[in-house]
Amino acid sequence: MPTPRTADARTAIGTFVEAQQDAGYAGPTVRLRGTLLVEYLEHVLHEEKTDSLTAEELVRPERADSWLDAADAGETRRRNTLTGPDAPAAHDSQRARIQTYNTFVGHLGLPGLQRPCPAPGHGDRLEPHQAHTLLHTLAVRRPTGANAATAVRTAAVAALVAATGHSVPQLHRLDVTDVDLERRPVPVVTVAGTDHPLDKHTADILRRWLDARARITAALEGSDPGYLWIPTKPGRERAGVQPPKPGLTRAAVRTLHAAHRTLVLQVVGVPLRPYALLPRP
Template sequence: MSSAGRSLSIHDATERYLAGLEGSASTQRQRRWALRDLCEHAEEAGRGAAHDALQPEALAAWLTAREAPEDGRPASVAGVRARASAARALTEFVRSHHLVPGLADPADALSRPDTAAAVHDPRAGRYLLSMASSGSPWGVPAAVWARFSAHVHLLAATGAGENDLARLRVEDLAPGHDAVTLRTGTVPLSDPARRSLDVWLAARTDVVRRLSGSDPAALWIRIHPGKDRRTGVIAPAGLAISARGLRLSFQTVRAALAAEDPRVAEVSVRDVRALGRLEDARA
């Protein structure tokens, strides 16, 4: 092996890989997080050279250490798999660019089981749905509650996730609000769902009326101005809500409900969506 290949540090190899990494911002953040953790572990283990840190046995030792955290809490399977994916990509980069000749294929060392299928509880989802048809909890503005109620009813009716629901426009609702058209087709809505949409659309109209621009057309919009937690940018009222925004709103209102009824504290979006899948199975 050349002296250059032997002397290249795992830190330098990682920086070269990250400098040319393409992909979404979330992918880049995940790879940077995982590989910096690899660098830290390698240096602590006395494997600061890329040739040593990227050996299959060294990578396996790193993942094993992360599967059994020192604080005793169970490791995130998704986090371990993200580390393995990042290490696989880095090793392939180093091998394809001949930065460290002679590296062995780490495929077996990095193999990890698939993430377990998410568990859902339709009974919990049905209980939250019943609460979404009642009065709002203390401290939740009426318009925010109306949006939450309509969101929960559409989750239960369609079984669709936030990515699909966030794409909805007002025009995707039938004239009487008794059906909604998604990418996968048109879904009939129950009377409670229709009533929840009527209330939300009235609240939405009040927000739109105060806008200086035109109606954004999106079904879900912000009620109040707020700061984006990631960017710090102020988002004005009336701005369309993203899938992430819908999830955050769900969590915030659920927490307010849980303060009055702890039984809903752990109810998830997938628990409510399961109701829509049950209806599909019966059809």
């Protein structure tokens, strides 16, 4: 039986992904690492005009350098970005590649090949025009198979992060009554006792979310608790106990973060966190 090092690289990547899932890593993290390792393998196979490599051959430092250099120049990109298809890779995107490589070589029992991991950047905070482009994209594009209400909620959360300068945990406790889209001269949202004016785009996407939310809460028996961010579908049954209907509880912060990361990765190919939309200091 081949060892992980001598197994075919594609097989070893599949085994690694399964091991990550079994270890309890978050689903988006596991998928991203699998995607990056396949990108790495396909780059090396294409560059060296070969059909296969063992896992140990794949992770040789010179091959890793070739992949990281190509990725840094945007040559491995399969989707457009907010700054065009030929833009250099973002700092944290390259950091994710190095983290993935290090985790993979550790899985192979080759920790001596691990590379120094750069410190986190500024969270890849977006410039104002980039944030505007991302928010517009989130508002108008929905990947095939994505839940429409989740996509609208994610766009609304992102728009409020940009409009108010507050993070998702700070916006998590908002109620519907904190949003006044009929206020004149401009709509506002009240966060921690402070009114924040909303531009037309943010007000429009919030209105769409409130409409989607109303359709979800229409199925509730009794009064609507009034939470602004609610789950868009029932959770899983646990220990034989049925989950509460959407609308009876707030959507968890981790749920809002995961939905954002998933949608952004699907529509623009960059795993940006909501933090990236906060205004730069």
